[in-house]
Amino acid sequence: xxxxxxxxxxxxxxxxxxxxxxxxxxxxxxxxxxxxxxxxxxxxxxxxxxxxxxxxxxxxxxxxxxxxxxxxxxxxxxxxxxxxxxxxxxxxxxxxxxxxxxxxxxxxxxxxxxxxxxxxxxxxxxxxxxxxxxxxxxxxxxxxxxxxxxxxxxxxxxxxxxxxxxxxxxxxxxxxxxxxxxxxxxxxxxxxxxxxxxxxxxxxxxxxxxxxxxxxxxxxxxxxxxxxxxxxxxxxxxxxxxxxxxxxxxxxxxxxxxxxxxxxxxxxxxxxxxxxxxxxxxxxxxxxxxxxxxxxxxxxxxxxxxxxxxxxxxxxxxxxxxxxxxxxxxxxxxxxxxxxxxxxxxxxxx
Amino acid sequence: xxxxxxxxxxxxxxxxxxxxxxxxxxxxxxxxxxxxxxxxxxxxxxxxxxxxxxxxxxxxxxxxxxxxxxxxxxxxxxxxxxxxxxxxxxxxxxxxxxxxxxxxxxxxxxxxxxxxxxxxxxxxxxxxxxxxxxxxxxxxxxxxxxxxxxxxxxxxxxxxxxxxxxxxxxxxxxxxxxxxxxxxxxxxxxxxxxxxxxxxxxxxxxxxxxxxxxxxxxxxxxxxxxxxxxxxxxxxxxxxxxxxxxxxxxxxxxxxxxxxxxxxxxxxxxxxxxxxxxxxxxxxxxxxxxxxxxxxxxxxxxxxxxxxxxxxxxxxxxxxxxxxxxxxxxxxxxxxxxxxxxxxxxxxxxxxxxxxxxxxxxxxxxxxxxxxxxxxxxxxxxxxxxxxxxxxxxxxxxxxxxxxxxxxxxxxxxxxxxxxxxxxxxxxxxxxxxxxxxxxxxxxxxxxxxxxxxxxxxxxxxxxxxxxxxxxxxxxxxxxxxxxxxxxxxxxxxxxxxxxxxxxxxxxxxxxxxxxxxxxxxxxxxxxxxxxxxxxxxxxxxxxxxx
Numbered sequence: 001x002x003x004x005x006x007x008x009x010x011x012x013x014x015x016x017x018x019x020x021x022x023x024x025x026x027x028x029x030x031x032x033x034x035x036x037x038x039x040x041x042x043x044x045x046x047x048x049x050x051x052x053x054x055x056x057x058x059x060x061x062x063x064x065x066x067x068x069x070x071x072x073x074x075x076x077x078x079x080x081x082x083x084x085x086x087x088x089x090x091x092x093x094x095x096x097x098x099x100x101x102x103x104x105x106x107x108x109x110x111x112x113x114x115x116x117x118x119x120x121x122x123x124x125x126x127x128x129x130x131x132x133x134x135x136x137x138x139x140x141x142x143x144x145x146x147x148x149x150x151x152x153x154x155x156x157x158x159x160x161x162x163x164x165x166x167x168x169x170x171x172x173x174x175x176x177x178x179x180x181x182x183x184x185x186x187x188x189x190x191x192x193x194x195x196x197x198x199x200x201x202x203x204x205x206x207x208x209x210x211x212x213x214x215x216x217x218x219x220x221x222x223x224x225x226x227x228x229x230x231x232x233x234x235x236x237x238x239x240x241x242x243x244x245x246x247x248x249x250x251x252x253x254x255x256x257x258x259x260x261x262x263x264x265x266x267x268x269x270x271x272x273x274x275x276x277x278x279x280x281x282x283x284x285x286x287x288x289x290x291x292x293x294x295x296x297x298x299x300x301x302x303x304x305x306x307x308x309x310x311x312x313x314x315x316x317x318x319x320x321x322x323x324x325x326x327x328x329x330x331x332x333x334x335x336x337x338x339x340x341x342x343x344x345x346x347x348x349x350x
Numbered sequence: 351x352x353x354x355x356x357x358x359x360x361x362x363x364x365x366x367x368x369x370x371x372x373x374x375x376x377x378x379x380x381x382x383x384x385x386x387x388x389x390x391x392x393x394x395x396x397x398x399x400x401x402x403x404x405x406x407x408x409x410x411x412x413x414x415x416x417x418x419x420x421x422x423x424x425x426x427x428x429x430x431x432x433x434x435x436x437x438x439x440x441x442x443x444x445x446x447x448x449x450x451x452x453x454x455x456x457x458x459x460x461x462x463x464x465x466x467x468x469x470x471x472x473x474x475x476x477x478x479x480x481x482x483x484x485x486x487x488x489x490x491x492x493x494x495x496x497x498x499x500x501x502x503x504x505x506x507x508x509x510x511x512x513x514x515x516x517x518x519x520x521x522x523x524x525x526x527x528x529x530x531x532x533x534x535x536x537x538x539x540x541x542x543x544x545x546x547x548x549x550x551x552x553x554x555x556x557x558x559x560x561x562x563x564x565x566x567x568x569x570x571x572x573x574x575x576x577x578x579x580x581x582x583x584x585x586x587x588x589x590x591x592x593x594x595x596x597x598x599x600x601x602x603x604x605x606x607x608x609x610x611x612x613x614x615x616x617x618x619x620x621x622x623x624x625x626x627x628x629x630x631x632x633x634x635x636x637x638x639x640x641x642x643x644x645x646x647x648x649x650x651x652x653x654x655x656x657x658x659x660x661x662x663x664x665x666x667x668x669x670x671x672x673x674x675x676x677x678x679x680x681x682x683x684x685x686x687x688x689x690x691x692x693x694x695x696x697x698x699x700x701x702x703x704x705x706x707x708x709x710x711x712x713x714x715x716x717x718x719x720x721x722x723x724x725x726x727x728x729x730x731x732x733x734x735x736x737x738x739x740x741x742x743x744x745x746x747x748x749x750x751x752x753x754x755x756x757x758x759x760x761x762x763x764x765x766x767x768x769x770x771x772x773x774x775x776x777x778x779x780x781x782x783x784x785x786x787x788x789x790x791x792x793x794x795x796x797x798x799x800x801x802x803x804x805x806x807x808x809x810x811x812x813x814x815x816x817x818x819x820x821x822x823x824x825x826x827x828x829x830x831x832x833x834x835x836x837x838x839x840x841x842x843x844x845x846x847x848x849x850x851x852x853x854x855x856x857x858x859x860x861x862x863x864x865x866x867x868x869x870x871x872x873x874x875x876x877x878x879x880x881x882x883x884x885x886x887x888x889x890x891x892x893x894x895x896x897x
Binding site for chain 1: 435440502503584596597602603606849862
């Protein structure tokens with residue numbers, strides 16, 4: 001199966017490269033005719049939303065207030081909605097797809113289902129947070145962290161790298177949520193940085209060492225309760241809980257791997273407009289709004305604690321600035337969700 | 351040894367429905383002999399009715415057909431790689447362990463509780479008789495949420511057994527309690543006169559006569575265990591169903607999810623076959639005329655405190671813990687949690703789906719029930735069993751099948767309310783079927799014939815005479831389907847139109863974000879919607895025994 005998948009993948013990649021090239025040329029050629037950008041958005045759009053419901057709802061409400069466009073959300077997880085869009089193909093009722101991580105949106109992109117993002121929207125997002133093809137764009141970012149319980153794990157015992165967690169010394173001492181798209185995105189970064197064999201080995205060691213929870217919040221809650229010394233999660237779960245009651249994070253600390261370690265991976269959340277959208281004007285406008293000042297401000301001031309990707313808006317002052325995280329440099333469009341799901345199925349996590 | 355003919359009435363045990371054991375059968379020969387009904391009303395059923403029954407049943411074959419066909423299309427090499435791997439071994443061990451421990455446990459608890467409230471003179475037994483049915487109103491995933499709130503470290507097999515036992519023991523308790531009330535005391539008296547002790551009578555006379563309700567209840571418990579998602583996901587206990595949902599969330603409908611679904615379907619079939627095999631061939635029906643005498647009650651004597659401890663403890667664990675958690679969270683949340691506008695929307699949508707689903711399911715179950723009662727034949731029996739089989743498949747399997755089929759072949763139905771209703775129909779049809787069937791069987795055909803002989807056209811005669819008689823059964827049928835829909839999670843999640851928010855979906859979304867406070871109003875509303883139906887179930891189980 002793995003073999004056939006690999007061939008399909010190669011074939012798909014080949015096709016996509018071709019399509020991508022022609023797509024680029026096409027979008028360049030059509031650049032001087034920004035007909036859609038001039039029209040006023042109206043009507044309604046359906047958003048396949050893998051982002052946190054609360055965040056997207058805040059965006060949708062604000063956007064509706066500004067434009068009068070009705071926004072309907074279909075909530076799900078990255079890979080679920082990404083694969084769903086691929087299955088639906090041209091018959092999809094979705095207008096916009098928003099993800100938490102890049103692999104799922106790349107999957108849809110590789111299936112050739114996106115329309116090029118408006119040039120003006122792309123101009124709002126720095127190049128490192130969007131693929132060069134311009135078929136989708138980053139909308140927010142999040143950083144991998146190692147949340148630990150200082151009463152169970154001294155500062156001196158902290159791992160220097162995510163790869164260290166494969167060591168038998170860590171058996172039963174760290175947790176993760178491997179069924180979630182978040183952790184799968186971290187694995188996709190590992191795959192991109194270290195290659196397939198290293199990733200397979202690391203996952204096999206993880207199957208031995210890690211305690212499996214469902215959901216990053218649950219991992220953090222368990223670390224906080226002292227059920228387990230540490231867990232690999234994303235940063236904003238911790239900040240969100242701290243800003244609230246702190247009941248699930250008060251006894252935990254954050255450790256950033258930095259040093260361009262795979263564990264310092266900063267994951268880019270993506271947004272794209274479906275080629276088959278029945279209301280492309282409103283769909284493009286929604287994406288422009290999210291990546292624009294208004295949408296990015298919600299990331300700064302709201303309760304999501306995700307990083308804005310726009311240059312014009314700073315991150316929430318509570319967060320460690322992105323520039324200090326020393327994340328590995330990865331082209332978000334290269335992250336591969338299908339391969340990761342296969343590897344994780346093979347390792348027995350799924 | 352089972353007494354050759356215990357001369358007693360026990361409830362029917364058609365597969366796969368929560369209410370069936372309690373309300374399905376009146377046992378005693380009906381006022382109108384069923385067998386000659388066909389001969390008297392007309393030789394052949396109307397072709398429209400046959401067509402409707404066959405169509406609904408064919409629809410019911412879709413999910414199973416999907417699993418088989420995708421299995422074939424995937425091909426053996428891929429399929430075997432996906433099935434014969436250590437992860438599937440883990441899941442198999444977990445799932446089978448869960449069934450093997452929980453089913454006997456629920457059976458023991460159910461029978462003990464039924465005996466205590468039905469056969470002893472324990473003061474307060476009538477109150478307990480109602481209270482012990484109430485766990486049916488608390489969906490298993492809400493029960494799990496209550497327990498996780500109280501004991502956050504719960505996880506793994508034994509926690510799964512705990513929560514499942516507390517959620518599902520009424521499925522054994524209710525039919526056993528109903529059957530106990532109808533046992534003929536003469537058999538027990540005969541045993542006693544021959545020197546059996548009280549325990550001897552219980553184990554050698556009573557228990558064997560409870561075989562059918564125990565097996566029927568145990569089968570239901572088993573099927574619930576195989577199909578439950580939320581309750582086990584919350585305590586990090588992986589079963590086939592939780593693994594399929596995770597595969598779905600990672601791949602939508604990839605081959606691995608379908609392979610797991612195939613194994614799960616085999617487990618369901620195994621349970622169904624096991625139950626029908628274990629039923630045996632002995633007759634349990636009371637054939638004597640007249641009404642069975644009321645059995646004298648036993649005094650527990652010095653064991654009375656133990657009886658109270660058992661019943662009280664059971665109720666405290668099954669209902670007290672989840673209620674206490676929900677109320678604690680509600681108290682913490684204050685008025686704020688009730689102001690969420692989505693709450694009203696979710697309530698309305700849930701009730702809407704429940705009502706429409708119940709009506710549609712009853713209407714479409716009717717032709718099958720009608721054929722089964724008025725024109726019993728190999729065809730009608732076949733149609734019935736197809737529907738039992740489908741509804742015994744876990745919701746996630748049915749949903750996965752319908753998502754894929756609708757995307758590929760019936761695009762206009764994809765992500766529409768219609769498709770959701772069709773799914774509910776397939777999942778909950780037998781709940782309606784057994785009740786409609788039992789109700790229809792009780793209507794004297796002679797009355798309808800009399801109306802026709804007085805000049806009413808056949809359909810009008812049916813409407814004005816027969817429907818009136820079986821309206822209560824239809825109401826029970828609808829109520830049971832409604833209960834199923836209100837607490838349905840996985841299929842609704844997969845199939846509903848974008849923007850749909852039912853109580854179960856919202857509850858689950860809150861729980862996933864560890865917002866236990868925000869989840870509490872949804873939990874409470876689901877319980878409140880389910881309570882009247884649970885009471886109805888209880889009341890009907892009594893009604894049968896009184897008649």
